[in-house]
Amino acid sequence: MPVRVAEEWLATCGGCEVTILDIGEPLLNILPKLQFVHMPVLMDNKYFGQTGEKKALEIPQADVGIITGSIRNKENRHIAEEMRKKCKTLIAMGSCACYGGIPALGNLSTKDEILDKVYRGSKSTDSASNPNKDIPEMEDRVYSVAEVVKCDIELPGCPTSPELFAEALTALLEGKPFKLSEKSVCDECPTKREKKAVSNLKRPLEPIEAKPGQPLSEVRCLMEQGFLCQGPATKSGCGGTTDKTPRCIKAYMPCRGCFGPIRKGANPMVDMMNALSTAGLKADQIADRAATFNRFIGVVGRLRPAAGPRR
Ligand code: SF4
Ligand code: SF4
Ligand code: SF4
Structure with a gap:
């Protein structure tokens, strides 16, 4: 039975996903043992059903969950919590997920300062009120995934190294310990x-x-x-x-x-x-x-x- 893997990206640039693709040959050795059951960056994904008809966030059960990016808004938090519920083992991948990463430079400003700057204070923007319809509410600050849910493995780096990721995944598949x-x-x-x-x-x-x-x-x-x-x-x-x-x-x-x-x-x-x-x-x-x-x-x-x- 292949190992079911779910991957999610939160406040992220996508560079950590490139790391997964960058593993190269070792990925070919690992791939037959894996079944990616959820990966919005590669597969069409509707969190609340095809037409938004479902009430609960849909993330399938998985053996291994991988989360990249930090938590900037309530949707990010909800997805991280759901991933924790659905995945037996959770990997925080990249410095955004482990420590907040580049998005956490936003913690140098308050949420109101950021919204003021983006919607009113920038020279290239026509002044407007904060959008408030159909978008997730911002958190008071940026959180790392590791702060919000328990992560079994934390792989830092911006992005982390493909070799390190392959090593961690192989250790997990073989039931061996992995230490940074x-x-x-x-x-x-x-x-x-x-x-x-x-x-x-x-x-x-x-x-x-x-x-x-x-x-x-x-x-x-x-x-x-x-x-x-x-x-x-x-x-x-x-x-x-x-x-x-x-x-x-x-x-x-x-x-x-x-x-x-x-x-x-x-x-x-x-x-x-x-x-x-x-x-x-x-x-x-x-x-x-x-x-x-x-x-x-x-x-x-x-x-x-x-x-x-x-x-
Ligand atoms: S040398 Fe390594 S740890 Fe330092 S910034 Fe470059 S990739 Fe990151
Ligand atoms: S030894 Fe290498 S990593 Fe350390 S400070 Fe010098 S150049 Fe940088
Ligand atoms: S850790 Fe770096 S490469 Fe990975 S998502 Fe964050 S900013 Fe992008």
Whole structure:
């Protein structure tokens, strides 16, 4: 009997669904064991029947449920709760589902501020009242799926890595335990650390000190070159299980922290302040530190509307 899988996307960009398709060959090995019974991104789906005639949300029973995206409105919450009821095992996939992700940057503003900006305060918008017909009511703030329902597996990353997803799914199918790494991106980074301090922070798109095609093992650590690299405070795993080189570093770009904190309860902002000062960089050169260091993890209690200008 194939394993029944249900997938749902809430406040999301769809990038995590691309990750599922991106698994490549290992997906071909897993696919015969799976039966996707619900996946709105790929299949026509009517939550309340073909003509809206049903009263209750229709999500079929499944062995494994996968949810991407965060919870921005009451419909998102309702779907997450229904998925929890219908799925034996639930996977929160991607940093939006685990930590709020990019949508949780909205937690820097109140719901009223956001609605005012979108429907009245934007230069490109004709001022109008808030729409209130046939659309779900917004939540007071963005929540992660993991805050609202119990998730059996949380796979962070924006998006998570296809290898990590395949590994988690295979472990589930084989009844084996699955555990995320508690190492940092720096632990998997092959760049060369010279422990020499720099003083000025570079802009993200300034060229790095590397010749075209130069092996990463000969390239100096990007933080030591003056780039804001969040590798010291970010969980490893984005590079997958074979090569392990972190995804952005492989592209000669600094880590932006999408895999979230190394372990539960860690505070990436404090960890990054320490790492920056060790590299000789001053944190006050970063314009919006709360948003920068919590870009993907806004619901972990750190992003909230500010009374005055943010630091
Ligand atoms: S985690 Fe990133 S890729 Fe996945 S849905 Fe959220 S924004 Fe998109
Ligand atoms: S700070 Fe960035 S470039 Fe330097 S070792 Fe860590 S991940 Fe690599
Ligand atoms: S290097 Fe950092 S930002 Fe890039 S994918 Fe990995 S964890 Fe995410």
